[in-house]
Amino acid sequence: MNPGRFITFEGIDGCGKTTQLRLLAEWLRKQGRTVVETVEPGGTDIGRQIRKILLDPANTAIHARTELMLYFASRAQNVEEVIRPSLAAGHVVLCDRFTDSTLAYQGHGRGLEPDTILALDRIACHGLRPDLTLLIDIDLETSLTRARRRNARSGQEESRIDDEHASFHARVRDGYLALARHEPARFVVIDGRAPIDAVARRVAEEIAARV
Numbered sequence: 001m002n003p004g005r006f007i008t009f010e011g012i013d014g015c016g017k018t019t020q021l022r023l024l025a026e027w028l029r030k031q032g033r034t035v036v037e038t039v040e041p042g043g044t045d046i047g048r049q050i051r052k053i054l055l056d057p058a059n060t061a062i063h064a065r066t067e068l069m070l071y072f073a074s075r076a077q078n079v080e081e082v083i084r085p086s087l088a089a090g091h092v093v094l095c096d097r098f099t100d101s102t103l104a105y106q107g108h109g110r111g112l113e114p115d116t117i118l119a120l121d122r123i124a125c126h127g128l129r130p131d132l133t134l135l136i137d138i139d140l141e142t143s144l145t146r147a148r149r150r151n152a153r154s155g156q157e158e159s160r161i162d163d164e165h166a167s168f169h170a171r172v173r174d175g176y177l178a179l180a181r182h183e184p185a186r187f188v189v190i191d192g193r194a195p196i197d198a199v200a201r202r203v204a205e206e207i208a209a210r211v
């Protein structure tokens with residue numbers, strides 16, 4: 001049986017994760033692979049209910065540890081219901097954000113201890129780690145411009161995270177880059193400021209070399 005591959009997309013808001021995940025899924029399907037697309041938080045019915053709580057701008061009272069556990073509650077469900085069974089069946093699983101998001105946002109961004117986050121990761125994910133993590137890196141200016149344009153187009157209210165300060169996002173970006181330096185074998189850092197098709201080609205090159 002083909003071994004499955006677990007590939008995650010990471011990076012600050014608006015860097016192009018969702019865009020690139022969809023393009024990669026299309027590209028892999030053309031190569032004859034079975035691809036499962038999922039997202040954190042979300043990805044399951046239960047996860048989508050948790051995601052609503054997390055992204056509701058009215059939930060300003062949420063405590064950082066409550067938020068942390070909700071992210072991992074969604075992840076535990078996704079790992080059990082979608083990710084592990086798909087990997088066991090030999091599929092390629094593409095996940096839009098995973099534990100590196102929690103380390104970058106709740107750890108580097110909000111100052112929660114990495115050991116606390118990793119302890120919850122052990123409970124929620126049972127040792128499941130991505131085989132490859134694509135970190136799409138853009139500067140803060142580009143991130144904000146894209147988020148605003150997208151929200152304006154879809155008539156969405158800015159999410160709670162979009163409202164927060166540039167310094168928070170700067171810490172998150174630096175956090176991601178530190179994670180990538182710490183695990184160079186798992187991470188590939190891709191410049192997300194290039195046009196969409198150029199980024200997609202870079203992503204496909206990396207996947208072709210590794211999957």
Ligand SMILES: Nc1ncnc2c1ncn2[C@@H]1O[C@H](COP(=O)(O)OP(=O)(O)OP(=O)(O)O)[C@@H](O)[C@H]1O
Pocket residue numbers: 011012013014015016017018019020146147149150192193194195196197199
């Ligand atoms: N390389 C690119 N150049 C220009 N615009 C881009 C590029 N990649 C994505 N975009 C646009 O930027 C916006 C954000 O892209 P996308 O939704 O893929 O980012 P994301 O990382 O998934 O964001 P979020 O973290 O908010 O979910 C979209 O409107 C998308 O079309």
Ligand SMILES: [Mg+2]
Pocket residue numbers: 017018019096
């Ligand atoms: Mg997205």
